[in-house]
Amino acid sequence: MITGMDRPAEIIVFDDPAALAEAAAQAIAECAEAAVAARGRFMVALAGGSTPRTTYERLAQPPLRDRMPWDRTWIFFGDERGVTPDHPDSNYRMANEALLSKVPIPAKQIARIRGEAEDPETAATEYGQRLSEVFECKRGGLPRFDLILLGMGVDGHTGSLFPGSPVLKEVFRPVAAVHASAASIPQRFTFTLPVINTAARVMFLVAGSEKAKLLKAVLNEPTSALPAALVRPTNGRLTWLLDRAAAALVGLPK
Numbered sequence: 347m348i349t350g351m352d353r354p355a356e357i358i359v360f361d362d363p364a365a366l367a368e369a370a371a372q373a374i375a376e377c378a379e380a381a382v383a384a385r386g387r388f389m390v391a392l393a394g395g396s397t398p399r400t401t402y403e404r405l406a407q408p409p410l411r412d413r414m415p416w417d418r419t420w421i422f423f424g425d426e427r428g429v430t431p432d433h434p435d436s437n438y439r440m441a442n443e444a445l446l447s448k449v450p451i452p453a454k455q456i457a458r459i460r461g462e463a464e465d466p467e468t469a470a471t472e473y474g475q476r477l478s479e480v481f482e483c484k485r486g487g488l489p490r491f492d493l494i495l496l497g498m499g500v501d502g503h504t505g506s507l508f509p510g511s512p513v514l515k516e517v518f519r520p521v522a523a524v525h526a527s528a529a530s531i532p533q534r535f536t537f538t539l540p541v542i543n544t545a546a547r548v549m550f551l552v553a554g555s556e557k558a559k560l561l562k563a564v565l566n567e568p569t570s571a572l573p574a575a576l577v578r579p580t581n582g583r584l585t586w587l588l589d590r591a592a593a594a595l596v597g598l599p600k
């Protein structure tokens with residue numbers, strides 16, 4: 347099991363991706379209500395890729411749509427591809443189509459990563475500054491999200507933290523521009539591990555048999571250096587929402 351955290355990770359397995367999406371959407375709404383009740387606002391970072399789309403669509407439909415405190419919700423992105431916001435591979439575009447364009451969230455509370463930026467380093471620094479401003483971080487302080495959603499790739503990457511990437515050793519910068527030669531879109535922007543591991547809650551959404559082999563390594567090998575295995579909130583809750591196909595090799599108690 348994953349170590350280095352103040353509590354063990356929760357692993358919840360669902361029969362299929364639809365059941366996973368329903369539960370994920372419910373969990374997001376519960377997290378939002380609790381955050382607003384405790385702190386007056388809900389700070390969430392969305393995951394990219396394809397797996398979260400159904401969860402976002404569920405959240406944009408009644409009854410959850412009417413339960414969410416949209417006026418108190420701030421949306422960030424845990425990573426983005428180096429593309430324009432209308433590009434088919436844009437994480438922003440996916441989230442906007444599935445959720446953001448369908449709910450009454452103030453535009454100023456949606457913080458998009460400028461994937462199209464000519465100068466990726468500047469765009470990454472800008473996004474880091476936006477985080478510090480909105481979270482009112484003290485100098486060198488890190489934002490503490492109420493919830494960070496993540497996926498996992500078949501190589502064990504998460505966000506745009508890829509295996510062997512030097513950015514895995516980052517300790518200061520909250521957001522980094524990375525060049526992932528193995529990725530379809532190599533230019534990427536990503537939260538770094540210090541931000542992810544400072545969150546109050548991190549929730550992985552992982553579905554599909556093609557992820558089973560790597561998930562076994564991530565969840566069963568304490569010394570795994572796979573990026574997804576390095577997600578260990580120091581003072582937060584870590585939840586893996588899996589479908590049965592992805593969880594097939596994890597060896598969970600029946």
Ligand code: 6PG
Nearest residue numbers: 394395396397497498499504505
């Ligand atoms: C991205 C994602 C990435 C994603 C995994 C899983 O921008 O690609 O943030 O980390 O979560 O690649 O992607 P799928 O959900 O499409 O399998």
